[in-house]
Amino acid sequence: MKFKLSVLAAATAMAISPVSQASEVEVLHWWTSGGEAASVQFLKEKLNNEGVGWSDFAVAGGGGESAMTVLKSRAISGNPPTAAQIKGPSIQEWGDLGFLADINDVATDAGWDDLLPGVVSDVMKFEGKYVAAPVNVHRVNWLWANPEVFTKAGATIPTTWDDFMVQAQKLKDAGFVALAHGGQAWQDATVFEAVVLGVGGADYYQKAFVEGDMDALNSATTVEVFETFGQLRQFIDANSPGRDWNVATSMVINGEAGMQIMGDWAKGEFKVAGKNSGTDYVCVAAPGTSGSFTFNVDSFAFFNQSDAGKADAQKAMADAILSVEFQEVFNLNKGSIPARLGMDRAAFDSCAHDSMDAFVASSQTGGLVPSFAHGMAVSEAVSGAIYDTATNYFNSSDSAEEGAKQLVAAIAAAQ
């Protein structure tokens, strides 16, 4: 009897397991903080309603570095998750290694080519086929300012880098921290990126920092960029090294500092603090970059599945990500704008509207460029080299010429 029971149990298990597997996706991501976690929850519920299970595989840690380490070990051991939060050129690297699943039929059915802007869909494709689905578009070149601080100091919000130095000096003289900043490599790189775009313009940015063109990198513009970047050293406070970005944002919120250069995820901090855009805080394009847009697109890449049921669940997930409801809810929580074009914008605030307009406008003028500080433009090796030089220069008293020389050498070595 005992024997029979166990046989029965085994048979049932075999009968059941393909079914339960068929409708489940395992998703690796690092969206664990407040608003982000709520967005992921929404996607989970949406899939549950369609009969697809969700097995959460969250690995905490801001930039997703630990998540990537886990993903690599899972992939090497031949057991990758159904989908993972991967973005930018990394999608191509994973594609090259042969790990990614083709979800082109979902994309064709839903007409992704028409829904997504060209720059975004290019990133999602490997060898012409969709392998990933975008969830949002962040604009990185934002300047967040506290108007009250500016009034007190008798300064105006700057629109060029030259003006920035003048206004920042006024803030500093009035006893404020002019530029709220956290001394972490990626934040240094984020500010550096804004300076590159503001001083050098979109063409230079594209050539030097996306294509890695040595002539552009060796030009006088690079020295000029470092000159401006170096001038910013005097406008941050001594306590900045190691500070997290949201702590820097809170300095702007509580009137300790005048401005911060940070992507649109900073908006979430203002929102949580109960501040209104336009009155309590102002969002403008970083100095000299009003016609440009550095984009940072988050996306889920899909991994090859041996099980047909899992592959179906994967497709259901891809479809859900591009749905109007998900794109709206997710981006309202995250502060970004939807990757999908032509959506109703009533629910979004004025900063998001600016962002949407700039996105469309800059895509026509060539001002739409990928963010190198957020892994959208170049390989991890090259962006790492840029990080190293930017952060080293910003924390030293090296001259602009030295900075430019180090940058060229580091990029050449990493390519």
Place this chain on the structure above:
Amino acid sequence: MFKYLENQLPKLVMAPTAIAMFVCMYGFIAWTVGLSFTKSRMMPQWDFVGLMQYEKLFANPRWMVALDNLWIFTFLFIVISLFLGLMLAIFLDRNVRAEGALRTIYLYPMAISFVVTGTAWKWILNPGLGIEKLVRDLGFTDFEFRWLVDQDMAIYTIVIAAVWQSSGFVMAMFLAGLRGIDDNLIKAAQIDGASTTRTYWHIILPMMKPVFFGAIVVLSHIAIKSFDLVQALTGGGPGYASDLPANFMYTFAFNRAQMGVGAASAVIMLCGVLAILVPYLYSELRSDKQ
């Protein structure tokens, strides 16, 4: 038969451990060495490219900073820890009151992980929160102590935190050594008219040689492996001014998709450890034979 089994049993019992050791230690060491000669980037790829990754490594200014930092850190960390540990041990050994309590206090930092040590010192050394603010609040408004945020001085803050953590442990080692010394020797020295300083310098310290040796080996491998302290205290910053080789290795192998360079740096670190361990093992094994 039974006799045979009985003889073999220890070997049988030890076998799993030995196998695990060989695979997990030497196997992976060999694997890393192998990887360092390939062009591996995000994933291991077995295309051999000779010494290219080593050339890249030594052309990287960040690695050179990490190496320089390692020398500074290792030297200061060992010397200061030994000195403080020895002094504490000598004072405690001179029949002070409440020795038990004092010993526990000095040994306590050892019970704390490097991450906690690093975080605590990060706050203490932060100019806006810690010592600088305290002294300024006391009325010395010009006081400046900003090593933590100074690119040239950041590495010394790591030395401070590491010494704070480890000197108690060195004290315990020396204290055990001092207690092991025969009282008669000291008494004999006193009868011969040697001063206390002279007794310590010429009799007791030379007898502490094995303890010095043990302490140096333990401290130097702590220094070479240091990773969590840097991560918690400075995050390698400002810039990458306080990076140590272990942090460099982690960043390049796992975050930067440059596994080849990361493996090469790991091999160099291994060579560093071997340079210390091999002479030590050699002298240990030789003295065993005598």
